[in-house]
Amino acid sequence: MNDSENNKYRMYLSTEKTLDESETLWMGVPALVSAKASLSTNIAAIGGYSTQLVSDGTGQTIVKKQSRDLLENAILKISGGLVAYCTAENLVSQRKDINFKPSQLVRAKDIELYNMAAALLNVALPVKTFLAPYLITEADIEELDALHTAFLKSIPGKRDSVGSAIAARIAMRLLFKETDVLIKDRLDNLVVIFRFAKLEFYTKYCSARVIVDLGHGKKAGSSTSGSTASTTTASVNGKVYDTETEVGLVGAKVMIEGSSLATTADAEGLYSLTTVPGAFTLLAEKEGFEAYSDDIVLDAGDALELDLGMDKIA
Secondary structure: OOHHHHHHHHHHHHHHHHHHHOHHHHOOOHHHHHHHHHHHHHHHHHHHHHHHHHHHHHHHHHHHHHHHHHHHHHHHHHHHHHHHHHHHOOOHHHHHHHOOOHHHHHHOOHHHHHHHHHHHHHHHHHHHHHOHHHOOOHHHHHHHHHHHHHHHHHHHHHHHHHHHHHHHHHHHHHHHHHHHHHHHHHHHHHHOOHHHHOHHHHHHHHHHOOEEOOOOOOOOOOEEOOEEOOOOOEEEEEEEEEOOOOOEOOOOEEEEOOOOOEEEOOOOOEEEEEEOOEEEEEEEEOOOEOOEEEEEEEOOOOEEEOOEEEOEOO
16 A cells, blocks of 8 residues: 555544444444444455555565576576686687676566576587586586576566556555545444434544544654655645546645635646644545545644545546
């Protein structure tokens, strides 16, 4: 998850926890029971997708990096011995083709590194029985061949992981959208019946529903582009985007309700507002789209990151 999603996900968890702690109050309201069950299901699913994104990307990357490191070391070892052999045998053209430097290997793309290993094997295999004086054994060549094959297999493995990660990312974003609607259109409207009858519970619910920057934003004293965050102001920033296409919405108006503070999203849909600390309702409007709103709390020095997904009007 990015910072914006983390902040929103923690709001979901806080809302779920508040409802769980007061379960006896609302268990007699069937619609609320159903909405709460849907909330918990979505939270669990989002957590699962988040875990998948981390494990898929990190795990496959580590495997491929390990395979690449081993292959690079094997190439360097055999390249050095072969260069010496070609020099002794005056094989100038072959020596030029397999004289690989460490910097070349580091910069090489995956398929280029694979081809370098193939070039070495083409030169080494026919003369493998003559390479012992140059500290290259047949076992070394066999190892290069095995690493060369293993590395090729690791490349599509990473590609498959990327495809899986994209699918998980799309599914997770749809769940965020669904959960936002669930909370705003169902839970908020159902819990309101406790405003007077159970004021303490209602107040706790409203507090849990507020999106707060819980450690990912820039706090007072942290540096951003060489400057220090102000201890007397706070900010909220992010991207306004079309939930269907995920394209940024240029020209979308973002404002704090009840104030004159407003801004317009730039060509990439990015916005930023600086204000005094406090509790606010953040609004976003764009012609052809349904209005967006979220309650937020900003402490002094906060830089809350919050992406605003807007739905097209049907």
